[in-house]
Amino acid sequence: MAPGISNDKKTEDEQSSKENFIHLCNPHLEKMEEDILYHFALGTGTHDFPALFGDVKHGMGIPSISIMLHELIKLLHHAKCSNVTVIRIGTSGGIGLEPGSVVITRQSVDATFKPQFEQVILGKTVIRSTDLDEQLAKELMQCSKEINQFNTVIGNTMCTLDFYEGQGRLDGAICLYTEEEKLRYLKEAFDSGVRNIEMESSVFAAMCNLSGVKAAVVCVTLLNRLKGDQISSSHDILVEYQQRPQRLVGYFIKKRLGKV
Template sequence: MTPGDTPEKKKKMEDNVLAEETSIYVHNPYLEKMKEDILYHFALGTGTHDFQALFGDIKFVCVGGSPSRMKTFIRYIAEELETGSPNCDYPNICAGTDRYAMYKAGPVLSVSHGMGIPSIAIMLHELIKLLHHSKCSDVTIVRIGTSGGIGLAPGSVVITKQSVDATFKPQFEQVVLGKSVFRNTDLDDKLAEDLLKCAKELDEFNTVIGNTMCTLDFYEGQARLDGAICSYTEEEKLQYLQAAHKAGVRNIEMESSVFAAMCNVSGIRGAVVCVTLLDRLEGDQISTPHDVLSEYQKRPQKLVGHLIKKQLKKK
């Protein structure tokens, strides 16, 4: 501390450094040269919207496949944070497009991403730019969703340690200019442990940390026997899934690899929290009653909601 600096001034300087260190990093030098950045799939743009006023207070972003599920989540978290009631109307911020839906309650943003790697990748590009233009810092992004379990009872929740591809390698392959680029798919270890601790505090459902296999397809890519095409035997299917389990895979979904890769490149804390709807070692089709499935789908929301409440109290 230099002469004349007060403790208050020192703290403010330290806070500014911390904010700078945890700000959103966009890995694109061309963005700063653009007069306006149009986030086409969000129907938002820096020339038409005040991003900092709209989103500058965001600390948590939760993303999931279904628009209706993400609206349900924002109502749930608003009630948990006492920023609104379940009967409040939360308008879709992306109402100018039918690609994605976005809702906000206090420092929490809830965004749908559709199904599969291409859909969530497009959303993440624009979401990361939105957070950057809004000058957000210290942001955590969590994907909440459903999955097929491997060796777990239906209704179990998996917190992803690392996303692996269909050959069980922890990597995401992105083809750029005709060449394959491989990106890391590890997720934040501390965030995963914090989530597991929250699950133990809730003590309502089985929760584990494990690897998640991310596939490009729901049927053949996940070794199902009930698709329009099946080129393998039931025995080969079981051998494959058992090999996945041996490699530490505890569930299968279709978005985690690019999610993890883009969080890593952008320096954002990320987590994937998915409930299992069935044990794939026991079958392929989801025959669980609708009311039971609805309860299962609330489990990632409860877990992530508990984490958000705890961490906001510390800020």
């Protein structure tokens, strides 16, 4: 025992410390064998959380890609580029698809399945179209058929403002709905044409539309959200999955340049 600290004082401090712990409003977490914090690259099964402390800053989702696009579009303008095609590639959660499937986005829809991006500008709500270039999507689909290496579909992509509650997940710090409600929502999304979920496509489509840039979104699915929220594939398999959009878009570029 440290000098000058009584047992009573120590017990009081421990009690105070416990009272200051973060409270998680999600009963589902207690049932999980491991909780993976994907964007921190940490997991309760592989890392000693109490022993770790750090400042981690992320760039993801609508705010980050919006900032990047504003400056990229200005760069393209100042460079006097013409006939520009921009393709977003990345990962996503699938709905009704096996992991590793690639989704070419037909329309980006919001969390109510509407093909629109809603933004508040000067205190007023502005709604912008999120349609993507139909011919470009078909061209990418044809490229996938030609390389014939993985399952590829054209479908709607749901773009959310958040990775956890906004996507109906059960593994966030807060979750005040049931698994049955989650599944009902995801099935409604599937029935509306949604095949994957991510967090960038809506503002990407809206800004490219306004700027006259042909655009497409190509994302691989890392899991089927109808079967769970946690990724179960091994690291090596996930690395291979993440290369699929790159291979497809790489083939598309070579074909456009007459290299295949």
